[in-house]
Amino acid sequence: MTDLIASGAESSEFNVLAVPIGELIIGTVAFLIVFFVLGKLLLPKISKALEDREQAIEGGLKKAEEAEAESARLAAQNQDEIAKAREEAAGIRAAAQAERADIIEKARSEAQAAAAAVTASAQAQIEQEKNKAGSDLQRNVGAIATDLAGRIVGEVLTDNATAQGVVDRFISELEAASGSNGKA
Amino acid sequence: MADVVDVVGSGGFDCHLMSGCGFPAPGTEIFEFAPLVEFSLFGITFGINKPVILIILVSAFIIFIFTVAFAKPRLVPGKWQSMGELSYLFVRDQISRETIGKAGDKYMAFLFSLFFFVFFLNFMGIFPGAQFAPTALFVYPVALAMMVWLVYMFIGMRNQGPLKFFTNMMFPPGVPKAVLVILAPIEFLSNVLVRPFTLAVRLMANMFAGHLLITVFIVATIYLFSPSVIGMLGSVASGIMTLIMTGFEFMIEALQAYIFTLLTASYIAGSLSNEH
Numbered sequence: 001m002t003d004l005i006a007s008g009a010e011s012s013e014f015n016v017l018a019v020p021i022g023e024l025i026i027g028t029v030a031f032l033i034v035f036f037v038l039g040k041l042l043l044p045k046i047s048k049a050l051e052d053r054e055q056a057i058e059g060g061l062k063k064a065e066e067a068e069a070e071s072a073r074l075a076a077q078n079q080d081e082i083a084k085a086r087e088e089a090a091g092i093r094a095a096a097q098a099e100r101a102d103i104i105e106k107a108r109s110e111a112q113a114a115a116a117a118v119t120a121s122a123q124a125q126i127e128q129e130k131n132k133a134g135s136d137l138q139r140n141v142g143a144i145a146t147d148l149a150g151r152i153v154g155e156v157l158t159d160n161a162t163a164q165g166v167v168d169r170f171i172s173e174l175e176a177a178s179g180s181n182g183k184a
Numbered sequence: 185m186a187d188v189v190d191v192v193g194s195g196g197f198d199c200h201l202m203s204g205c206g207f208p209a210p211g212t213e214i215f216e217f218a219p220l221v222e223f224s225l226f227g228i229t230f231g232i233n234k235p236v237i238l239i240i241l242v243s244a245f246i247i248f249i250f251t252v253a254f255a256k257p258r259l260v261p262g263k264w265q266s267m268g269e270l271s272y273l274f275v276r277d278q279i280s281r282e283t284i285g286k287a288g289d290k291y292m293a294f295l296f297s298l299f300f301f302v303f304f305l306n307f308m309g310i311f312p313g314a315q316f317a318p319t320a321l322f323v324y325p326v327a328l329a330m331m332v333w334l335v336y337m338f339i340g341m342r343n344q345g346p347l348k349f350f351t352n353m354m355f356p357p358g359v360p361k362a363v364l365v366i367l368a369p370i371e372f373l374s375n376v377l378v379r380p381f382t383l384a385v386r387l388m389a390n391m392f393a394g395h396l397l398i399t400v401f402i403v404a405t406i407y408l409f410s411p412s413v414i415g416m417l418g419s420v421a422s423g424i425m426t427l428i429m430t431g432f433e434f435m436i437e438a439l440q441a442y443i444f445t446l447l448t449a450s451y452i453a454g455s456l457s458n459e460h
Contacts (some may be wrong), residue, residue: 014212014213014215014216016212016215016322016392017322018322018323019322019323019326020229020231020323021228022228022229022230022231023230023231023235023236023321023323023324024323024326024327025228025230026230026236026239027239027318027323027324027327027328028327028330028331030239030240030242030243030301031243031297031298031301031327031328031331032331033243033247034243034246034247034297034300034301035293035294035297035298035301037247037251038246038247038250038293038296038297039293039294039296039297040293041251042250042251042253042254042255043254043272043292043293043296045254045255045257046253046254046257046265046268046269046272047272047289047292048257049254049257049258049259049261049265049269050269050272050273052259053259056259
C-alpha cells in the first residue's frame with residue numbers, strides 16, 4: 001500500500017465523488033432502521049410524555065386556581081361569619097346592658113316603695129301614739145288635776161316656795177309617767 | 185485503504201524534516217478503505233469496511249441511547265430522559281417548528297432521525313478510535329439526500345397534486361411572462377435536481393475538508409518533529425493546530441448536521457405550501 005501512495009497510483013484511481021451502489025444501500029438501510037425504530041417506537045412515547053407533562057402542568061395550574069378561588073370564597077365566608085358574630089355579640093351586650101338598667105331601676109323603685117311604706121307605717125304609728133297620748137292625757141287630766149289640788153290643799157299653803165316645789169314635782173312625775181307610757 | 189498511520193508510514197515514521205525525505209502530504213487515499221469482508225448479493229457487491237462498521241455502530245448507538253432515554257418515559261424525567269427531551273425539543277422547536285410550523289410535528293420522526301444520524305456520523309470524525317466521519321464519503325450524504333428528495337417530492341405531490349406541485353414550483357404568481365421563460369427551467373432545476381445534489385455535496389465537502397485538514401496537521405506534527413529549531417517549532421505549532429482544528433471540527437460537524445436537517449425542513453415546508 002505504501003508504495004502505491006508514493007507512486008500516486010491509488011489516489012489517481014480513487015474518485016472522491018464515487019457512489020458505490022452497495023454502500024448506498026447500506027447507508028440507506030442503516031438510516032431507515034434508525035428512522036423506523038425512533039419514529040415508530042420511541043418518539044411517539046416521548047411526544048406523548050411531553051404532552052402529558054404539559055397537560056399535567058396545565059391541570060396543576062387549573063387546580064391551583066380553583067384552590068385559590070375556594071380559599072378566597074372561604075375567607076369571605078369567614079369574614080361574614082366574624083361580622084355576624086360581632087353583631088350578635090353587640091346585640092347580646094346591648095340586651096345585657098338594658099337588662100342591667102332594668103334590674104337597677106326595678107330594685108331602686110322597690111327600695112323606694114319599701115322606704116315609703118316604712119315611712120308611712122312609722123308616721124301612722126306616731127300619729128296613733130300621739131292620739132293615744134292625747135286621749136290618755138284627756139282621760140287623766142281631771143284625776144291629775146284633782147290629785148294636784150288635793151296635794152296643794154293637803155300641804156298647807158305656807159309659802160310660795162313650797163307650793164312651787166309641789167308643782168315642779170308633780171310635773172316631773174307626769175313627765176316620768178308619760179315617758180313610761182310612751183315606751184309602752 | 186489508508187489511515188493516518190499509513191500516510192505517515194509511507195515515508196516511514198523516520199521520515200522527518202532534514203532527513204532528506206519530502207513531506208508525505210496526505211491525498212484522497214485517506215478516504216479509501218479496503219473491505220474487511222466482501223460479499224455479493226443480487227449482483228451487488230457489499231464491502232464491509234471501516235465506514236460501514238462505523239455506520240452500523242452509530243446506528244446501534246443512536247437506537248441504544250434513545251431507547252434508554254425514551255423507552256419508559258416518566259412525568260418527572262430522569263437524567264437520560266431529560267437529555268433526550270432536550271434533544272427532541274431542540275429539533276422540534278429550533279428546526280421543525282421554526283421552518284414548517286406546527287404542521288412540522290408530523291415529520292418530526294424523519295427530521296429527528298436525520299439530525300442525529302448525520303450528527304453522530306459526523307462526530308465520528310473526531311471520535312477517538314474512529315477518527316473518520318463516514319459522511320465524508322460522498323455515497324452516504326447521497327443516500328440521505330436521496331431520501332430527503334423522495335420525502336419532499338412525495339409530500340409536495342400529495343399536498344398540491346402531482347401536476348400542480350410542479351406548476352406551482354415553476355410558475356410563481358406575479359412574475360411577468362417574459363421572465364417566466366427563464367425562471368421556469370431554473371426553478372425546476374434548482375428544486376428538483378440541484379437541491380439534493382447541493383445538500384449531499386455540502387455535507388460531504390465539509391467533512392472531507394475537515395478530515396483532510398486534521399490529517400495534514402497530524403502528519404506535519406510528526407514530519408516536523410526533528411532535531412532543528414524550525415522543525416520543533418513547526419511540530420509544536422502543528423500539534424496545537426491539530427487540537428484547535430479538532431475543536432473547530434466539532435463545531436462544523438454539529439453545524440452541518442443542523443444545516444442538513446434545517447434545509448430538509450425548509451424543503452418540506454416548501455412542499456407543504458403552494459405559495460412558492
